[in-house]
Amino acid sequence: MAAIALLLLVLFTITPTAAQNFGLGTILCLVAASWVTFGGFLVYxxxxxxxxxxxSLLVLALLFSFWNDNHIVRLAxxxxIPRLDVLKAFDNWYVLVEDQRRxxxxxxxxxxxxxSGIRAAYWTVAVLGEIQDKNPNFAAHLFAINGVSGGSLGAAVFEALLPEPNVASFKDAGTEILAQDFLSPALASMFYPDLLQRFLP
Structure with a gap:
């Protein structure tokens, strides 16, 4: 098991997206098995x-955390940023639509x-995509989208698909994007290379 854990450490360090081939449940089981293996060795x-x-390792991790943070976010x-009020934005939108479809x-x-997390994102892009598929003029008359959390993610995916050429189905394209496993790579990175980095100066 120790050899497998080391191989997974190398794999997830090089390509975290490889965790999508394992799935969330498998990743958690492998993490637990790795912890039991190395934890037992440390107890020994x-x-x-x-x-x-x-x-001692926990104390070292706490000590090293004062200077080995690799998650520092660069601040701009x-x-x-000038923002239009609603009435001005509406006027601009109407002029644009009128020019295109006089x-x-x-x-x-x-x-x-x-x-509601990924469920809201998936539902949002599925509904908006279905409407766009059945009514190609929908996006041109879409003035605003108000969303939060998962809903805003679904709206962002829908907006990103609009300028893409040759989209056969906006619903299928959007749901295919959000059907991917985005959590497993994050967990694999957190529990393998990132966890090891906590104990390195």
């Missing part, structure tokens, strides 16, 4: 050396989507 060393190896200086009726759509 503590007994034969009569020294608190695990406690504050910037003043003489037609211009319905106005406002979408509100709620939070």
């Amino acid at each position: 060393l503590s007994r034969i050396w009569r020294f608190p190896v695990i406690a 200086p504050p910037q003043e 003489g037609e009726t211009h319905p106005l759509y406002i979408v509100a989507t709620e939070s």
Whole structure:
């Protein structure tokens, strides 16, 4: 098991997305097995050396955390971003739609989507994609999308797909994107290379 854990450490350090081939449940089981293996070895060393190896490693990790943080986020200086008020934004939207579809009726759509993690994201992109597939003029008359958490993610995926050429189905394309496993690579990175880095100066 120790050899497997080391191989997984190397694999997830080089390509974290490889964890998508294992799945969340498998990753958690492998992590537990790795911890039991190395934890048992550390307990064994503590007994034969009569020294608190695990406690010492935890103290070292706490000490090293003062300078080995590899998650520092680079901060940009504050910037003043001019924002249009709703009426001005509506005027701009109407002028654009009128130029593109002069003489037609211009319905106005406002979408509100709620939070609920990946479920809300998947549902949002599926619904918006289905509407766009059945009504190609929908996006042109979409004035605003108000979303939070997962809903905003689904809205962002839908917006990103609109300028893409040759999209056969916006619903299928969006749900295919959000059907991917995004959690397993994050967990694999957290429990393997990132966890090891906590104990390195």
